[in-house]
Amino acid sequence: MGLVTPEFGLLFWMVVSFSILLWLLGKYAWKPILNALSAREDSIEKALRSAELAKSEMLKLQAGNEKLLKEAMLEREKIVKEARELKDSIIRDAKNQASLEAAKVLEDAKAAISRERAEAVEEMKSVISSFSLEIAETILKEKLSSDQKQKEIVNRYLENVKLN
Amino acid sequence: MAHKNSEMLKVFRISTLILFWLTVSISGYSNNSPSEKQGESTVEKFNASKLIMEHIADSYEWHIATIGNFHLSLPLPVLVYSQQSGFHCFSSSKFHHGQESYQGFQIGAEGSKYAGKIIETGKDGSEVRPIDISITKNVASLFTSIVILLVIFLSIAKRYKEGFDRAPKGLQSWIEPIVLFIRDDVVKASIGEEKYLRYLPYLLTVFFFILLNNLMGLVPILPGGANLTGNIAVTMILALFTFATISFSGTKDYYMHIVNAPGIPWWLKLPVPLMPIVEIMGVFTKPFVLMVRLFANITAGHIIALGFYSLIFIFGEKSVYAGYGVSVVSILFTIFMGLLELLVAFIQAYVFTLLSALYIGMALERHESHEGHLENSH
Numbered sequence: 001m002g003l004v005t006p007e008f009g010l011l012f013w014m015v016v017s018f019s020i021l022l023w024l025l026g027k028y029a030w031k032p033i034l035n036a037l038s039a040r041e042d043s044i045e046k047a048l049r050s051a052e053l054a055k056s057e058m059l060k061l062q063a064g065n066e067k068l069l070k071e072a073m074l075e076r077e078k079i080v081k082e083a084r085e086l087k088d089s090i091i092r093d094a095k096n097q098a099s100l101e102a103a104k105v106l107e108d109a110k111a112a113i114s115r116e117r118a119e120a121v122e123e124m125k126s127v128i129s130s131f132s133l134e135i136a137e138t139i140l141k142e143k144l145s146s147d148q149k150q151k152e153i154v155n156r157y158l159e160n161v162k163l164n
Numbered sequence: 165m166a167h168k169n170s171e172m173l174k175v176f177r178i179s180t181l182i183l184f185w186l187t188v189s190i191s192g193y194s195n196n197s198p199s200e201k202q203g204e205s206t207v208e209k210f211n212a213s214k215l216i217m218e219h220i221a222d223s224y225e226w227h228i229a230t231i232g233n234f235h236l237s238l239p240l241p242v243l244v245y246s247q248q249s250g251f252h253c254f255s256s257s258k259f260h261h262g263q264e265s266y267q268g269f270q271i272g273a274e275g276s277k278y279a280g281k282i283i284e285t286g287k288d289g290s291e292v293r294p295i296d297i298s299i300t301k302n303v304a305s306l307f308t309s310i311v312i313l314l315v316i317f318l319s320i321a322k323r324y325k326e327g328f329d330r331a332p333k334g335l336q337s338w339i340e341p342i343v344l345f346i347r348d349d350v351v352k353a354s355i356g357e358e359k360y361l362r363y364l365p366y367l368l369t370v371f372f373f374i375l376l377n378n379l380m381g382l383v384p385i386l387p388g389g390a391n392l393t394g395n396i397a398v399t400m401i402l403a404l405f406t407f408a409t410i411s412f413s414g415t416k417d418y419y420m421h422i423v424n425a426p427g428i429p430w431w432l433k434l435p436v437p438l439m440p441i442v443e444i445m446g447v448f449t450k451p452f453v454l455m456v457r458l459f460a461n462i463t464a465g466h467i468i469a470l471g472f473y474s475l476i477f478i479f480g481e482k483s484v485y486a487g488y489g490v491s492v493v494s495i496l497f498t499i500f501m502g503l504l505e506l507l508v509a510f511i512q513a514y515v516f517t518l519l520s521a522l523y524i525g526m527a528l529e530r531h532e533s534h535e536g537h538l539e540n541s542h
Contacts (some may be wrong), residue, residue, distance in 0.1 A: 003217075003220065003221065003396070003463070004396050004459075005396070006395075006396050006397035006400050007222060007281075007296070007397050008296065008297070009243075009297045009298055009300060009303065010222065010300065010302050010303060010306075010395060010397040010398065011294045011397045011400065011401060012297050013297065013299075013303045013306060013307075014306060014397060014398050014401040015304055015401055017307060017310050018310075018373070018401060018402070018405065020310070021310045021313060021314070021369060021373065022365070022366060022369050022405075024314060024318075025313065025314070025317055025369050026365040026366075026367065026369070028318055028321060029314075029315075029318055029319075029320070029321040030341065030364070030365040030368055030369070031321075031365075032321045032324045032325045033317070033320060033321050033324050033343065033344075034347070034361075034365075035324075035328075036324035036325070036327075036328035037324075037328070037340075037343070037344065037347075040328040040329065041327040043328065043329065084510075097511035123311065145457075
């Protein structure tokens with residue numbers, strides 16, 4: 001029964017070499033391989049979970065963005081409206097201011113003109129009076145020879161002066 | 165004529181009662197001496213059972229081919245310890261294929277108790293078997309397979325060490341699904357989430373060792389061709405490793421269950437301990453069945469394939485044309501057997517691993533959860 005009788009030599013070598021194989025593979029092959037496999041699985045699981053998280057986060061972000069956009073749009077409209085109002089009021093104010101200013105300028109001008117006129121009249125009066133005095137003096141100097149003449153001359157001048 | 169009749173009978177045996185025939189062929193094997201076969205193969209009648217047995221059994225040299233009278237074989241180292249003359253180490257080529265003796269040693273003749281094994285003549289003239297740890301064909305094949313396993317798995321492990329996030333490549337992508345399958349569907353499923361990691365390296369090693377040697381057994385020439393997993397010594401050691409693992413990891417519950425199985429009527433235990441006897445037998449039949457299953461499956465596959473080849477020469481001896489004719493059928497059948505054996509190589513490796521894992525899982529089972537904290541420490 002050679003086939004079913006185990007040989008001592010093969011038993012011996014099998015025990016020795018299989019033990020060595022077990023030890024070597026266990027220490028240098030299975031440990032890193034199994035560790036790497038489980039590490040890979042962990043990382044895949046983690047990645048999947050974080051992807052899911054990122055997805056929901058993105059959805060949330062998207063909703064936030066939309067809200068923000070809507071708010072911004074409203075804000076813009078408000079700002080534009082305000083600006084238009086501001087523009088209108090500025091223009092209105094400017095117009096008012098300008099008309100007021102114009103009126104004031106007109107008034108001032110009128111006042112200045114009347115004042116100038118009064119001054120000119122005054123000056124004219126003083127000049128006329130000094131002229132009259134000079135005239136009177138010359139006339140007096142020249143024609144005070146006769147009283148008649150003097151009177152005539154004075155009257156004539158006076159007549160002229162009354163023009164004013 | 166009588167000879168032809170016996171040959172016909174043998175054909176009948178090969179093609180019909182393969183497993184039963186196994187025992188018959190062993191007796192047929194011991195009728196011829198190996199030296200006869202080596203020297204006179206051209207004149208000798210073809211002997212199918214001898215050819216098959218020589219391919220299945222262990223040998224001191226690694227036979228590659230025989231062309232005419234020239235034997236091409238790889239001689240292997242012989243390591244023997246004799247109680248008379250001490251330790252000897254020499255090449256098996258010194259025996260000249262079993263025809264000569266060397267240093268008082270020779271290969272046992274057919275018909276002797278130690279046919280095909282190294283023997284020496286004792287003081288009283290009887291044949292004595294020395295302690296023989298020769299590197300036989302099977303041992304050389306064992307070493308080769310271990311070197312291949314180490315090369316494959318250490319190189320793969322190196323790639324895994326480079327970083328777990330790298331995609332598998334080459335051999336790694338071939339091995340990785342198998343490792344994952346063994347881990348998830350065999351070991352984790354049988355032993356459980358908690359403790360499977362401790363037994364995983366052993367079971368993976370067993371699986372790949374059996375698988376590789378099954379496959380190498382299918383390769384007809386060097387470095388394959390040795391029938392390693394079809395050798396009872398190899399399967400015995402594998403089964404013993406599993407047995408030791410089961411026994412050392414057995415919980416208190418496991419042993420209590422053997423002595424006093426719960427849920428069984430007391431009269432099956434008390435006056436005659438019937439159930440304990442059955443349970444104790446079960447402890448030893450588990451590894452025994454593991455041993456026999458692998459051995460028988462692989463050996464039977466080899467015998468059938470070789471039987472189909474032998475048919476060619478059996479018919480060829482009668483008529484060359486019959487030999488050619490049968491060869492077509494034989495080769496087709498052998499190809500079919502080869503493919504079947506390829507499947508069996510995977511199945512047997514899987515079955516051995518699965519059953520080992522299941523037995524370990526059974527030994528780890530606990531019935532009362534409050535004892536668990538004490539049990540966890542071992």
